[in-house]
Amino acid sequence: MIAMIIVSACLAGVECRYNGSACSVPQIVDMVIQGKAIPICPEILAGLPTPRPPVEQIKGKIISLNGDDQTDPYTAGAQMGLEIAVVSKCKKAVLKSKSPTCGSGRIYDGTFSGTIVSGDGIFAKMLKEKGIEVCTEEIYS
Numbered sequence: 001m002i003a004m005i006i007v008s009a010c011l012a013g014v015e016c017r018y019n020g021s022a023c024s025v026p027q028i029v030d031m032v033i034q035g036k037a038i039p040i041c042p043e044i045l046a047g048l049p050t051p052r053p054p055v056e057q058i059k060g061k062i063i064s065l066n067g068d069d070q071t072d073p074y075t076a077g078a079q080m081g082l083e084i085a086v087v088s089k090c091k092k093a094v095l096k097s098k099s100p101t102c103g104s105g106r107i108y109d110g111t112f113s114g115t116i117v118s119g120d121g122i123f124a125k126m127l128k129e130k131g132i133e134v135c136t137e138e139i140y141s
Contacts, residue, residue: 002036006085006093006127008102009041011137016041017096020051025137028094038088042101042123046077057100057119058110065112074101078123085132093127097136104134 010017012032013024031037043052053064055074062074078101085093095102103121108114124134 003091004088005031005037006081006088006090006095006132007032007037007039008094008096008099008137009039009044010096011094012037012039014039014041014044016044016050018043018050018052018054023096023137025140027140028137037094038084038090040081040084042074042077042081044077045080046073048073048077054112055100056108056110056112057121062100062122063110075122077101078121078126081123082126082130085127086130090132092133092135093124094135094137094139095121095124095127097138102136104128104136 007028010023011025011028013022013029015022055062055064055070062071064070099121101121101123104124106116107119109117127134
């Protein structure tokens with residue numbers, strides 16, 4: 001039996017990003033079509049709308065461009081995604097780079113200036129803490 005892989009839904013072609021777009025990666029779309037990957041969007045799991053205000057991490061909090069603290073819903077969505085990964089026995093995830101939710105190793109710095117810093121999105125961090133290998137779509141470029 002092949003272990004399922006978690007993928008960011010936006011990478012699988014789902015138009016769920018903050019601005020209502022997708023960031024389709026053909027190899028990831030194919031994995032989902034072949035039944036090898038489960039597309040997850042923590043923001044959608046949390047019931048957040050699409051489109052929605054952009055957010056970035058600031059001192060461990062998820063803050064929107066207009067200054068609203070969105071930590072609770074983003075954390076709740078990430079927790080739901082983690083539960084799906086655990087019950088599906090996933091060992092690997094391919095997530096959207098630089099995202100405050102899904103980024104792995106590098107995320108935006110919280111100034112909404114496009115500056116990148118070291119860090120993990122909250123969903124990526126939760127997966128790693130459960131021993132799930134996390135990488136970004138950049139492995140396909």
